[in-house]
């Protein structure tokens with residue numbers, strides 16, 4: 001399957017993949033597809049058709065652009081990080097400032113897009129699941145402004161650990177529905193959310209939070225997040241007159257990185273997806289799916305999965321809740337096999353050091369997720385040249401992580 005999209009490699013530069021979109025069944029090479037109960041197939045078919053129609057609808061495009069601009073705060077700046085650049089004395093470093101968006105991260109790009117889609121389809125309610133609560137808060141926010149009801153399924157254990165986000169969702173008018181089954185975390189919440197969607201498929205919309213799940217979600221979420229890369233490419237061109245040499249972004253499910261990378265796939269920019277190595281990739285406490293995982297099925301998609309020899313899903317670990325996911329979006333799995341994007345892993349410790357470094361150099365506290373991308377600069381920068389440029393995806397701000405950092409970093 002991959003042979004049809006084999007890449008030409010010359011001098012370490014990777015040429016274009018022959019196709020960058022999935023086939024009709026939602027496969028990126030051998031990854032993606034739909035691994036769901038029969039009852040869901042027709043709902044996913046209808047969603048695929050509706051999405052195709054709405055994406056071409058000028059009223060939808062105009063309304064979404066309006067919300068992204070006036071409500072979420074787009075375009076976000078492409079900031080030249082002068083102090084950080086001088087520290088390395090190599091390529092110029094630019095930060096794509098998704099941390100400045102309403103609610104503090106890129107997730108709002110996707111939740112506004114899908115909630116508006118739900119509204120266009122005449123749905124009354126959006127249903128979501130959340131682990132750490134970030135996607136739940138972004139969904140509750142978009143639902144509120146678009147006057148939709150919002151049910152968020154969340155494992156008991158996560159509800160206990162993420163009390164502040166639970167409160168935020170509730171005060172935004174969402175119903176947080178506790179899930180008592182299984183390990184009482186994200187996996188179980190996902191099952192319940194899908195069950196609720198199937199039962200009320202005519203009136204409700206299932207709003208997924210990353211480039212994961214059954215087709216068409218990986219494509220839809222990528223498209224809604226591509227605004228990051230489209231803006232960054234234009235802004236970089238205005239500032240430098242050319243394409244960037246390197247792009248770096250963190251990978252949990254893969255939405256902020258896919259959003260940044262996608263509009264650059266046909267350029268010659270080198271791309272790095274940074275996974276969470278947690279306590280180290282040679283321990284069992286990490287979330288480095290592409291680095292250490294194997295092919296498998298999870299959450300309705302075929303992808304790369306952290307699993308043991310008999311296919312039991314391993315618990316993922318990272319200091320950043322947003323990277324703590326035992327799989328990855330199918331398009332990333334595909335891009336890793338074609339070699340178009342290189343995937344690397346950064347430990348909790350390295351991410352904490354990078355958090356401190358950006359804060360001290362630029363007065364910007366990054367979320368711990370993009371701190372992983374920033375940490376990779378330590379390895380990348382010595383290999384760069386002065387006339388080159390790097391764009392780092394700063395997917396979110398660090399306010400939510402201050403307590404974690406305060407306990408982990410002894411000043």
Ligand SMILES: *Cc1c(COP(=O)(O)O)cnc(C)c1O
Pocket residue numbers: 105106107134209210211250251252253254255256257322323367369370395396397
């Ligand atoms: C959720 C989150 C991530 C990880 O999710 P992706 O889908 O991989 O982007 C990264 N950064 C921040 C700030 C997040 O909130």
